[in-house]
Amino acid sequence: MEIYNTLTRRKETFQPREPGKVYMYVCGPTTYNYIHLGNARPLVFFDTVRRYLAYRGYDVLYVQNFTDVDDKIINRAREEGEDPLSLARKYIDEYFKDADALNVRRADRHPRVSGHMPDIVRVVEELVQKGSAYEVDGDVYFEVRKFPGYGKLSGRSLEDMQAGARVEVDTRKRDPMDFAVWKAAKPGEPSWDSPWGPGRPGWHIECSVMSLKYLGPGFDIHGGGYDLIFPHHENEIAQSEAATGKTFVRYWMHNGFITVKEEKMSKSLGNFFLVRDILAKFSPEVVRFFLLSTHYRSPLDFDDEKLAAAGRGLERIKTSIRLLTEALAREEEMRGEGDGEAGPGPAEVPGKGKEAADSLKAALDEMKASFESAMDDDFNTALAISVIFDLAREVNSFVQQLGAKISLPEKEALQKAMALFNSFNEVTGIFKVDPAGRILLEDTAAEKSGLTEGLLSLIIDIRQEARKKKDWATADRIRDGLKELGIILEDTPRGVRWKKQG
RNA sequence: GGCGACAUAGCCAAGUGGUAAGGCAGAGGACUGCAAAUCCUCCAUUCCCCGGUUCAAAUCCGGGUGUCGCCUCCA
Numbered sequence: 001m002e003i004y005n006t007l008t009r010r011k012e013t014f015q016p017r018e019p020g021k022v023y024m025y026v027c028g029p030t031t032y033n034y035i036h037l038g039n040a041r042p043l044v045f046f047d048t049v050r051r052y053l054a055y056r057g058y059d060v061l062y063v064q065n066f067t068d069v070d071d072k073i074i075n076r077a078r079e080e081g082e083d084p085l086s087l088a089r090k091y092i093d094e095y096f097k098d099a100d101a102l103n104v105r106r107a108d109r110h111p112r113v114s115g116h117m118p119d120i121v122r123v124v125e126e127l128v129q130k131g132s133a134y135e136v137d138g139d140v141y142f143e144v145r146k147f148p149g150y151g152k153l154s155g156r157s158l159e160d161m162q163a164g165a166r167v168e169v170d171t172r173k174r175d176p177m178d179f180a181v182w183k184a185a186k187p188g189e190p191s192w193d194s195p196w197g198p199g200r201p202g203w204h205i206e207c208s209v210m211s212l213k214y215l216g217p218g219f220d221i222h223g224g225g226y227d228l229i230f231p232h233h234e235n236e237i238a239q240s241e242a243a244t245g246k247t248f249v250r251y252w253m254h255n256g257f258i259t260v261k262e263e264k265m266s267k268s269l270g271n272f273f274l275v276r277d278i279l280a281k282f283s284p285e286v287v288r289f290f291l292l293s294t295h296y297r298s299p300l301d302f303d304d305e306k307l308a309a310a311g312r313g314l315e316r317i318k319t320s321i322r323l324l325t326e327a328l329a330r331e332e333e334m335r336g337e338g339d340g341e342a343g344p345g346p347a348e349v350p351g352k353g354k355e356a357a358d359s360l361k362a363a364l365d366e367m368k369a370s371f372e373s374a375m376d377d378d379f380n381t382a383l384a385i386s387v388i389f390d391l392a393r394e395v396n397s398f399v400q401q402l403g404a405k406i407s408l409p410e411k412e413a414l415q416k417a418m419a420l421f422n423s424f425n426e427v428t429g430i431f432k433v434d435p436a437g438r439i440l441l442e443d444t445a446a447e448k449s450g451l452t453e454g455l456l457s458l459i460i461d462i463r464q465e466a467r468k469k470k471d472w473a474t475a476d477r478i479r480d481g482l483k484e485l486g487i488i489l490e491d492t493p494r495g496v497r498w499k500k501q502g
Numbered sequence: 503g504g505c506g507a508c509a510u511a512g513c514c515a516a517g518u519g520g521u522a523a524g525g526c527a528g529a530g531g532a533c534u535g536c537a538a539a540u541c542c543u544c545c546a547u548u549c550c551c552c553g554g555u556u557c558a559a560a561u562c563c564g565g566g567u568g569u570c571g572c573c574u575c576c577a
Contacts, residue, residue, distance in 0.1 A: 038577050042577050156504075160504045226507090263570080264576090306526095309514065374516090389525065390524080491538075
């Protein structure tokens with residue numbers, strides 16, 4: 001398995017610190033607002049990484065933090081006249097609503113800055129003791145000149161950065177690039193006691209402290225968006241390695257941006273779209289599918305039309321799963337009849353369709369291998385998804401040539417195909433699943449029962465009677481009318497199928 | 503100014519030396535009362551431009567053009 005490591009700028013063979021185990025940390029949001037699509041990309045992508053590692057048999061310990069103490073939160077809280085910590089807590093709750101909708105599994109741990117003050121103070125003290133950081137008026141700064149490797153992740157030198165620095169220089173700092181690991185509290189700000197007086201952690205230090213605490217030095221994967229490479233992750237490395245004297249992280253992974261009209265989607269540009277607003281227009285499956293349909297390191301341009309096109313593609317996959325489910329259900333029914341009334345069961349026509357079934361099974365094995373090799377190559381989800389389309393085509397073809405009776409080899413092939421859909425889905429997480437890991441399409445569960453189902457089957461019966469009488473006007477009127485209401489009817493040789501529109 | 507990424511059909515997008523995956527849209531055919539769904543076929547002699555290396559390049563090298571990003575809070 002190969003992973004592109006930002007630190008070395010090339011793909012490397014993945015070798016975890018401990019055989020069979022993966023320790024990973026992904027930077028979570030600063031919780032002062034609902035998350036936008038740009039936040040959702042790393043969320044969904046790294047969730048997929050984690051799923052794939054688990055699929056590959058690794059025991060994964062996954063940590064994602066919440067930065068709940070921060071300038072932006074304090075400012076926002078001030079604007080709204082609310083307590084900063086309770087504001088942060090509120091957006092953490094909202095975060096989980098969006099993440100759950102996108103089928104993002106909970107991390108093993110979701111540590112918060114506010115719950116780790118003693119740990120943070122301890123590390124800052126250590127940095128000061130070791131001479132890597134110094135105190136000025138209650139602030140503590142990390143001294144970048146003391147860390148020889150500074151700039152190794154982002155590929156820049158201190159000299160380069162100073163040339164173009166457009167930050168106002170704080171003259172109390174020994175070097176303009178020195179950054180705060182602890183900030184003295186200003187009046188009215190939330191603060192915690194420390195040897196340097198009341199204050200709070202600087203940005204960056206929380207991730208070092210919490211990742212080291214739960215994963216230990218030299219953990220395997222640290223992920224986040226490209227814009228975190230500098231300064232956030234660069235500074236994390238400096239602090240962590242200065243404090244521990246050990247390599248901080250083995251593989252650094254960074255996802256590309258979501259853009260809008262080719263421009264980065266960001267809070268400061270104001271061109272962001274909240275996940276919940278998008279979910280009001282598109283299903284979470286489509287959003288997740290869309291996010292995974294481009295390689296994670298490439299930029300991904302967002303607009304409604306592109307999401308809609310992704311939705312049409314996903315519909316193809318859903319149709320295939322429906323066709324498969326139907327065929328399997330038909331076989332089940334048939335078997336029930338066979339047992340009861342000595343009708344022909346599948347076992348009585350064992351040779352039928354064997355050739356097609358065998359060839360499907362062989363194709364399934366190949367597709368499984370292709371899917372895995374795509375994911376092994378730096379998590380190429382775009383390629384992996386193309387394999388899902390191949391699977392859909394093979395399945396559709398096979399289901400279409402099935403006769404009225406389904407033989408044993410055919411049944412096995414169908415089951416094997418369904419198992420493959422399920423296992424691809426276990427990795428991509430596009431569809432929600434039942435406790436047994438089977439894919440749930442929206443219309444296979446709740447929607448197909450109760451009143452709606454009853455009404456529709458009544459209407460469909462009436463339409464079938466009209467069709468029998470060749471009363472096409474009535475039949476078409478019903479079909480067109482239902483379409484207006486978002487219900488699609490499909491007449492098939494084995495009866496009528498309905499589904500909700502896209 | 504420094505550093506970096508990207509440029510593949512109408513659109514989205516994979517492919518990093520061996521002769522252009524996949525999806526959306528579109529065209530034709532099969533099936534259908536008509537549709538829908540599905541299947542089959544077609545849809546880039548060519549991968550931003552110009553040079554070079556090579557038996558062979560979308561893929562490597564040099565130059566150019568364009569777009570984007572980081573260097574400041576940001577996923």
